[in-house]
């Protein structure tokens with residue numbers, strides 16, 4: 204409750220708080236995309252031949268593809284020859300101790316509320332900090348290693364755990380999956396890798412913080428999480444970028460594999476720069492996130508709070524292959540000004556007695572467009588599959604749009620699939636009622652919106668729930684009155 | 685006139701809704717320590733007066749002055765009016781799904797404290813205060829654990845208004861038909877709530893259609909609002925007369941007087 208208070212007093216703060224740029228020497232490669240660029244990225248990262256081959260295959264496939272047009276989004280053509288595909292803060296990519304890290308970098312992450320010094324960190328959260336194309340520092344690696352847990356940057360994993368990477372990379376999201384997955388598979392830079400061995404409950408939250416800093420660059424990270432039998436991990440991803448007039452591209456892939464009885468919770472607080480109030484600038488966010496419940500009784504749970512980006516295209520999904528496996532998707536997506544979001548999930552029921560839950564809360568303000576798009580698919584063999592979906596939209600003002608696109612494909616008669624949807628508005632009467640009790644309009648909206656999104660926010664780890672509440676309020680600042 | 689005592693002074697207040705004049709020149713002075721009752725037929729403008737005092741923005745104030753504790757009330761935002769001690773008990777309290785009573789009231793209290801330059805109230809103190817006031821208005825714990833007014837019965841909503849009033853301790857309470865739809869016990873509780881707040885420093889304006897509430901809360905003055913004007917004022921016996929004879933005789937007086 205004290206936190207609630209802090210949030211409320213901070214609501215009246217600034218616009219986009221993370222819009223600063225770090226003045227640091229950056230090594231970049233020339234703009235543009237072709238096979239040589241793919242080779243250059245691979246050589247910069249000193250990659251083995253198999254990985255280069257895999258990149259090239261993906262690149263050639265991507266060249267044969269077209270940008271998908273089915274989403275409820277208006278996106279200008281992206282000129283891939285005008286984007287820098289690799290940028291790294293100068294100095295060695297990875298630091299052995301804090302003394303080697305550029306103070307500017309430490310300062311940047313401090314300003315973002317992500318101290319890299321372990322002693323200053325929230326106890327119980329290990330962080331992998333990624334700036335532009337490289338991982339800057341991963342904390343608490345030793346503590347985790349004691350339990351046999353691997354948590355490191357993707358590049359390190361390629362060097363130190365090539366067999367695991369080779370086995371699982373692309374096993375959930377193949378490069379052929381979609382346009383942006385192919386692009387990422389060709390040019391991905393860094394990201395996080397996490398492996399939880401059999402029977403281990405990860406003792407702390409694992410977290411990756413992505414920061415775009417350099418201009419004209421795209422960010423293409425990849426995350427791979429493998430949870431072996433009877434293991435558990437909770438993972439959190441956060442992201443921000445400086446304010447710029449030009450759009451920047453972010454196309455990521457996240458893959459999760461959960462074996463028998465394993466549980467993976469993946470939470471995202473997405474706060475890329477959304478563009479200014481007139482809709483200039485902002486991040487184009489095209490992300491493919493998918494998890495497979497491979498073993499029986501496994502569970503994957505996606506929780507996302509989407510407040511940033513000019514355009515969001517994102518459908519964290521679950522393939523429920525193991526019998527009795529469980530998939531969950533909890534989402535709050537907020538759009539203001541000219542932001543556009545088309546987000547949702549896919550639940551693929553393959554195993555018997557598989558269950559999925561979808562709770563989506565869209566909040567639209569300004570002239571924004573907010574769509575939920577979700578597919579529930581029950582295959583022939585999925586006896587007794589259950590799905591419950593609830594999609595709520597909340598509108599602030601009458602110039603924004605909320606849309607719901609539920610798709611259902613059920614091939615087994617024993618399935619029970621429920622879908623509920625509501626649309627509501629924050630009424631003038633509600634605001635005035637709050638005003639009359641001494642609560643100003645900003646705080647009234649914050650109360651109402653956080654109340655509306657409570658069901659989802661409650662799913663986030665405590666520290667991040669607080670952060671997320673603040674963000675909701677900030678994103679909607681100035682949207683009424 | 686005693687400046688210190690003067691709580692609210694309304695001078696020739698005219699209010700429009702979409703070009704239609706609803707209040708046609710209201711004059712009313714309320715001193716600290718007083719209870720005023722406003723009665724009048726449906727549609728005469730009672731709620732409009734209450735809302736205009738609270739700062740509802742779709743009303744157009746075309747003429748007049750309102751001073752509250754020496755300040756120009758019409759210059760203040762609705763939230764500042766509330767923080768300065770004006771409380772409106774709504775005729776139709778609003779439901780706010782998802783927002784818990786606790787959160788709502790804590791925010792209200794702390795925003796007021798911030799306005800007064802005070803630190804937020806510690807969580808423990810706040811919960812204690814809630815418990816205390818819940819007892820005063822005999823409100824069910826169950827209700828305060830729910831979202832603001834969501835699914836409350838008509839009577840529960842009214843009781844909740846009084847509960848909020850008790851908690852926020854206003855200087856000037858304006859209660860718009862808080863007695864409508866209450867059972868006998870609730871009526872007594874509401875009256876208790878109001879009487880508890882009564883002090884030489886506070887004042888209350890009670891809008892009601894029924895004499896029976898005024899048996900519990902004895903008003904110092906009774907006013908009749910008709911067609912946007914206060915056409916008659918008197919003491920508590922006026923309410924009794926209205927109960928017995930209805931409004932016809934007043935209407936006739938007005939029409940006759942106007943003719």
Ligand SMILES: Nc1ncnc2c1ncn2[C@@H]1O[C@H](COP(=O)(O)OP(=O)(O)OP(=O)(O)O)[C@@H](O)[C@H]1O
Pocket residue numbers: 701706724725726727728729730731732733775
């Ligand atoms: N928002 C509004 N838009 C249009 N007309 C309104 C609005 N609010 C009030 N009115 C009109 O103003 C007049 C006065 O209404 P008001 O609610 O103040 O009456 P009242 O005296 O409180 O009546 P009651 O005893 O029925 O509560 C009525 O004719 C009503 O229709």
Ligand SMILES: [Mg+2]
Pocket residue numbers: 730731732775860861
């Ligand atoms: Mg009324």
